[in-house]
Each structure stands twice: as structure tokens, then as C-alpha cells.
Amino acid sequence: xxxxxxxxxxxxxxxxxxxxxxxxxxxxxxxxxxxxxxxxxxxxxxxxxxxxxxxxxxxxxxxxxxxxxxxxxxxxxxxxxxxxxxxxxxxxxxxxxxxxxxxxxxxxxxxxxxxxxxxxxxxxxxxxxxxxxxxxxxxxxxxxxxxxxxxxxxxxxxxxxxxxxxxxxxxxxxxxxxxxxxxxxxxxxxxxxxxxxxxxxxxxxxxxxxxxxxxxxxxxxxxxxxxxxxxxxxxxxxxxxxxxxxxxxxxxxxxxxxxxxxxxxxxxxxxxxxxxxxxxxxxxxxxxxxxxxxxxxxxxxxxxxxxxxxxxxxxxxxxxxxxxxxxxxxxxxxx
Amino acid sequence: xxxxxxxxxxxxxxxxxxxxxxxxxxxxxxxxxxxxxxxxxxxxxxxxxxxxxxxxxxxxxxxxxxxxxxxxxxxxxxxxxxxxxxxxxxxxxxxxxxxxxxxxxxxxxxxxxxxxxxxxxxxxxxxxxxxxxxxxxxxxxxxxxxxxxxxxxxxxxxxxxxxxxxxxxxxxxxxxxxxxxxxxxxxxxxxxxxxxxxxxxxxxxxxxxxxxxxxxxxxxxxxxxxxxxxxxxxxxxxxxxxxxxxxxxxxxxxxxxxxxxxxxxxxxxxxxxxxxxxxxxxxxxxxxxxxxxxxxxxxxxxxxxxxxxxxxxxxxxxxxxxxxxxxxxxxxxxx
Numbered sequence: 001x002x003x004x005x006x007x008x009x010x011x012x013x014x015x016x017x018x019x020x021x022x023x024x025x026x027x028x029x030x031x032x033x034x035x036x037x038x039x040x041x042x043x044x045x046x047x048x049x050x051x052x053x054x055x056x057x058x059x060x061x062x063x064x065x066x067x068x069x070x071x072x073x074x075x076x077x078x079x080x081x082x083x084x085x086x087x088x089x090x091x092x093x094x095x096x097x098x099x100x101x102x103x104x105x106x107x108x109x110x111x112x113x114x115x116x117x118x119x120x121x122x123x124x125x126x127x128x129x130x131x132x133x134x135x136x137x138x139x140x141x142x143x144x145x146x147x148x149x150x151x152x153x154x155x156x157x158x159x160x161x162x163x164x165x166x167x168x169x170x171x172x173x174x175x176x177x178x179x180x181x182x183x184x185x186x187x188x189x190x191x192x193x194x195x196x197x198x199x200x201x202x203x204x205x206x207x208x209x210x211x212x213x214x215x216x217x218x219x220x221x222x223x224x225x226x227x228x229x230x231x232x233x234x235x236x237x238x239x240x241x242x243x244x245x246x247x248x249x250x251x252x253x254x255x256x257x258x259x260x261x262x263x264x265x266x267x268x269x270x271x272x273x274x275x276x277x278x279x280x281x282x283x284x285x286x287x288x289x290x291x292x293x294x295x296x297x298x299x300x301x302x303x304x305x306x307x308x309x310x311x312x313x314x315x316x317x318x319x320x321x322x323x324x325x326x327x328x329x330x331x332x333x334x335x
Numbered sequence: 336x337x338x339x340x341x342x343x344x345x346x347x348x349x350x351x352x353x354x355x356x357x358x359x360x361x362x363x364x365x366x367x368x369x370x371x372x373x374x375x376x377x378x379x380x381x382x383x384x385x386x387x388x389x390x391x392x393x394x395x396x397x398x399x400x401x402x403x404x405x406x407x408x409x410x411x412x413x414x415x416x417x418x419x420x421x422x423x424x425x426x427x428x429x430x431x432x433x434x435x436x437x438x439x440x441x442x443x444x445x446x447x448x449x450x451x452x453x454x455x456x457x458x459x460x461x462x463x464x465x466x467x468x469x470x471x472x473x474x475x476x477x478x479x480x481x482x483x484x485x486x487x488x489x490x491x492x493x494x495x496x497x498x499x500x501x502x503x504x505x506x507x508x509x510x511x512x513x514x515x516x517x518x519x520x521x522x523x524x525x526x527x528x529x530x531x532x533x534x535x536x537x538x539x540x541x542x543x544x545x546x547x548x549x550x551x552x553x554x555x556x557x558x559x560x561x562x563x564x565x566x567x568x569x570x571x572x573x574x575x576x577x578x579x580x581x582x583x584x585x586x587x588x589x590x591x592x593x594x595x596x597x598x599x600x601x602x603x604x605x606x607x608x609x610x611x612x613x614x615x616x617x618x619x620x621x622x623x624x625x626x627x628x629x630x631x632x633x634x635x636x637x638x639x640x641x642x643x644x645x646x647x648x649x650x651x652x653x654x655x656x657x658x659x660x661x662x663x664x665x666x667x668x669x670x
Contacts, residue, residue, distance in 0.1 A: 155490050157492035157580040159571070177512060188613045189617055190619060193574050193619060194618055195571055195617070197615050197617075198615065202610035205634065207633060228638055230635045230637065230638065230643070232580040232643055234494065236530055237528065243569075247490050247567075256541075276537065278523045278533060280532050280533065281532075282531065283528075284524070295532070296532055298541045299540065300565045302564070310567065
């Protein structure tokens with residue numbers, strides 16, 4: 001990016017992810033000249049560390065903005081579908097947390113630990129897409145393995161937190177657990193004391209949007225459409241922190257202890273894997289942390305080059321806000 | 336079994352499973368002459384439909400008993416390890432819900448929908464073993480597929496209810512959700528708002544006891560040690576109802592619609608699978624029901640003969656008490 005520090009930054013949308021972006025920009029001390037927060041209506045919002053003024057979004061809100069981080073929705077679509085073109089016209093680069101542009105071949109889909117160079121392709125359309133939460137944490141863990149051993153195949157089952165559905169998801173679980181009347185319906189069924197094998201809506205071959213995202217986004221980020229990926233995605237009554245049981249088959253062989261070392265020395269990952277002391281990653285421990293945690297690293301005794309991993313990360317941080325801000329840091333040449 | 340109806344029956348242990356056995360014996364109108372309930376101490380217990388006297392267990396408790404259903408534990412072991420020999424010596428046939436005898440080659444391990452004929456092998460040692468809860472519901476769903484198409488491979492991730500750890504598991508979740516002090520520790524960590532990728536204790540190759548049960552018990556029940564099975568078993572904050580995301584590969588091909596029909600017409604199964612109306616099995620719906628529910632039946636678009644199933648059942652009923660009583664019904668020639 002040619003402009004010089006500091007930057008004029010806009011954050012669009014102030015739901016669970018938008019608020020987390022504000023927090024991450026602040027804690028990482030992102031070089032900001034002016035910060036604009038754009039929402040449906042003008043108002044003041046409270047966050048842990050103070051107050052912000054929210055400006056009612058309009059095309060001219062993007063005048064002078066260098067980087068616009070989109071985290072809002074307009075019905076089924078992300079806010080970037082409506083306001084993105086106006087922001088780009090005014091010279092902003094968009095980092096979009098929505099799903100609308102992720103599979104556009106002209107738009108880079110970036111996880112900094114995996115495909116940082118793709119960020120340069122923002123010039124094509126002025127947009128960089130931030131991947132799906134479940135996909136991000138999986139590729140951070142699988143990329144070092146793929147580089148070293150080539151992954152042929154991925155079978156994954158998820159255990160996804162309600163905050164993945166934003167504030168409404170959190171509210172529904174809170175209401176149900178406290179016995180309040182269910183006014184908020186983020187999920188098709190009760191989530192308290194339950195698990196729901198549906199994240200998103202049903203698409204071709206009866207796989208859900210979330211299951212297809214894990215297939216197609218992973219292939220795009222890892223630059224490999226040959227990896228066979230199949231997913232079952234499930235919502236669980238956890239507030240924050242997605243967990244994934246991931247089974248992989250690799251082309252080359254490796255001993256499980258070497259695999260553990262490979263993961264422990266890779267960017268963005270922390271290995272917690274000591275079965276003798278019952279140590280493994282848990283979503284309650286991952287909340288508020290930046291890393292992707294990996295444990296339960298095992299070799300399938302019956303299948304050549306078959307391995308299990310248990311991957312956990314904060315879905316609002318690395319799964320959304322942190323990855324978006326890291327993309328912005330790549331963009332300004334900071335990382 | 337040579338003796339004639341009705342029978343003298345003993346139920347050993349009155350935890351979550353023992354109480355459920357009493358209920359199932361009653362609702363299925365099992366032909367009982369005398370019913371003895373055996374526990375550590377003599378006392379009276381309340382159940383929904385009345386009161387029972389519990390007798391303090393001793394070897395002579397089994398005098399005149401025809402069938403003894405064991406659901407108790409003595410430390411790490413099932414009560415059948417201590418009292419089983421005494422019961423058998425006195426002529427009782429044991430149906431054991433514990434894990435101690437399941438893999439003994441002389442002891443049949445029975446799921447009536449799968450291997451009913453094995454029940455006759457009770458004569459070897461006087462014991463029939465009731466399988467692990469996660470295994471039972473999986474084999475009920477997979478057996479008709481295996482018979483028709485041969486299953487080569489199973490990869491399974493579980494979402495297991497706290498009642499699988501008995502009354503203490505239920506109590507821990509209740510205490511944690513109500514903010515009470517954590518006096519009961521059925522699990523290594525907090526289970527409220529969390530998922531724990533450990534069911535049982537860690538064994539060889541860093542797989543847990545539960546994960547190995549799903550491998551070895553499934554192979555024994557289906558009489559096939561060639562099926563490659565690999566599992567990750569996870570505890571979730573659900574009171575009752577285990578769920579499983581099961582990926583299989585079959586030898587022969589089938590269209591997904593035919594697979595759905597095959598399952599819908601098989602014993603003990605109920606298919607709930609209408610993605611267009613967001614219909615699939617849920618643990619909250621399975622509680623109190625006898626069936627094994629199957630949904631999310633999909634063909635993997637990228638792998639020949641690869642399929643997903645989502646299998647849910649009440650872990651205290653078909654996963655434990657109901658299957659044990661069905662074994663007793665097989666034994667007396669009732670089913």
C-alpha cells in the first residue's frame with residue numbers, strides 16, 4: 001500500500017465481530033490517524049475501554065478512508081455488497097469479513113500464516129476477503145503439514161460456538177439457560193442442552209453453506225483444489241471458541257512425535273498435547289487468546305499416513321477480527 | 336434358556352442406568368416373578384412410579400435368581416467382576432453393562448438388531464455383555480449398510496451427553512450451570528459452556544478407552560476385524576442423548592436415496608432427514624425414545640462410496656438399559 005502511516009480506518013458494523021475488531025486494532029496499536037465506526041444509525045456505543053460515536057453509514061462516509069474493515073450484514077448479504085463499491089470508488093481498500101467475495105477468483109482470501117503474498121492481489125478489485133472462522137483455524141494448523149507432507153484428504157467435524165452467529169446466538173443461549181422466553185431465534189432449534197448439526201443453510205448435495213465453505217475456502221487458501229475435503233459442521237452450547245476434530249491423510253509419512261514438533265514450531269500455533277496429564281485444548285481456555293491450539297495429535301494405527309488433530313481457537317479473534325486486522329497489517333507492510 | 340416364565344430377576348446397581356433398567360423392565364412388561372434390587376446398602380429408593388426396597392448385595396442375594404442385570408460399579412471395575420462369579424455359581428445368567436467382559440472371546444457382546452444369535456453363547460461363561468453406549472447406536476445404523484454394501488472404513492466423531500458418566504455427570508453440569516460450587520467432578524474440566532475431547536482415560540497410541548471401545552466392540556459385534564475404524568470421542572454439555580457424525584466408505588456403490596430407504600426400512604432405526612425443512616435428529620428430541628435416529632445422510636461428492644450419517648440415540652435407553660433388557664428378551668425367547 002503506497003500511503004504512509006498513520007491511516008484513516010473505517011470499521012463497518014458493530015456486532016460481535018465489529019466490536020472485536022475495535023478491540024484488536026487498539027490492543028495491537030494499529031497506526032490510525034482517524035477511526036470511523038459506521039452503522040445503520042448514528043449513536044454512541046459503550047465498550048470495555050470507553051465510548052465510541054457511530055456514524056450512520058452513507059457512501060460519503062468513506063471519503064478519505066484508506067482501509068475499511070467490513071463486519072456488518074444487510075439481510076443475507078454482507079454490508080460490503082452494498083457499500084463496498086462506494087468505498088472502493090473513494091480509494092479505500094476493503095477487508096471483508098462477509099462471505100460474498102471469498103470465492104471470487106479476482107479477490108484474495110487470506111490467512112497471514114498461510115498465503116500472505118496473496119494480499120498483494122487486493123489491487124484487482126480493492127477487496128481482500130477474510131475467510132470463514134472454521135476454515136481459518138483449520139488451515140493455520142494444516143498448512144505446515146501440507147507444506148511438509150502434502151495433505152491428500154481432510155475429514156472434519158466441528159463443535160462451533162454460538163457467538164459464530166453473532167450477538168443473537170449468544171442471546172439465544174443466555175435466554176434459554178436462564179429460562180427466559182425465547183424471543184431471539186438465531187438457530188433453528190433450542191441450543192441449550194442440545195447440539196444442532198446445521199451451521200448455515202442447506203446447499204447442493206445436502207451439505208450446508210458452512211460445510212461447503214470449509215471445502216472451497218480451504219482449497220483456495222492452500223492453493224490446492226486436489227485436496228479431498230468433507231465436513232459435518234455442528235453448533236454446540238459453547239459461547240466462544242470453535243473446536244474441530246480433523247482427520248487427515250498425507251502423501252509422505254511422518255512419526256507422530258515429529259508431527260507434534262512440526263506443529264509446535266509453526267506460526268500462530270500452540271500445541272497442548274499431554275494425554276498422560278489430560279492436557280488438550282478446550283474452548284473455554286481458548287477464549288480471548290490469539291493462537292490456534294492443537295492437541296490430541298494421533299496416528300491412526302490402521303491407516304497409513306492417517307492422523308487426527310483437535311484444533312481449537314477463539315472464533316471471534318483468529319476466526320474473525322484478529323485475522324482481519326492481521327490482513328490490514330500485511331497490507332501496510334507491518335508484518 | 337430352559338427355565339419357564341416368569342423369571343426371578345435381579346438388578347445390580349441403581350445409578351442412572353440401573354434405574355432406567357427398572358423402568359424398561361416395567362414398561363416392556365418383562366415376565367418377572369420376583370424382582371430384587373441390589374446395592375451397596377439396604378435402603379428404600381423413590382422412582383417416578385413408586386418405591387423399591389434395595390437389598391445390600393451379598394453372594395446369597397443371587398440364590399434362585401434366573402437373570403441378573405448388572406449396572407453397578409466397584410471403583411474402576413463393574414460390579415460383575417466381584418459378584419458375577421457368585422451369581423453364575425448359583426445358576427443366574429448375567430447381562431453386564433460394564434466393560435470388563437466385553438472383549439472376552441468367550442463372552443458374547445450383543446446388539447439384538449445386529450447379532451441376536453450370539454446370545455446363545457451365554458452358555459460359555461454365563462455372561463452376556465452389553466456394549467458401550469456410543470458403539471450400540473452406531474452399529475444399529477451401520478449394520479444394514481454393512482450387510483448390503485460391506486463397510487471398509489469408519490471415521491467417527493462423537494458428541495456425548497453427560498449422563499454417560501452417570502448421576503455424577505448430570506450433577507456436575509447442573510451445579511456448573513446454576514453457579515453452585517463444584518463439589519462433583521465427573522469430568523477433568525468444567526463441562527458447562529465447554530466441550531471436552533476426552534471420554535474415558537488415555538490408552539495406547541493416545542486414543543481413549545471410549546475411542547478403543549468404538550473400534551474393538553464394533554468389530555466384535557459386526558464379526559469383522561477388517562473394518563478400519565477410527566474415533567475422536569468428545570463430551571458436550573447435553574444431559575441425555577449421544578450424537579455421532581459418522582463417515583463411512585463402502586465396498587459396493589449405492590445412490591444416496593437408496594441408502595436412505597435402506598436405513599428407513601431397518602430394525603430399530605428411524606430416519607429423520609429433510610434438509611429443505613431443517614429436519615434432522617437432535618439429542619433433545621431423542622431423550623426418552625427407544626429408536627436410533629439417523630439423518631444428514633449424504634454422499635461425499637469427492638470420494639467414491641464415501642457417505643456421512645448423523646446418528647443420535649438416548650444413551651441411557653438404547654445405549655444401555657433398553658439394549659440390556661432386549662438381550663434378556665432374546666435370552667427368554669421373547670424376541
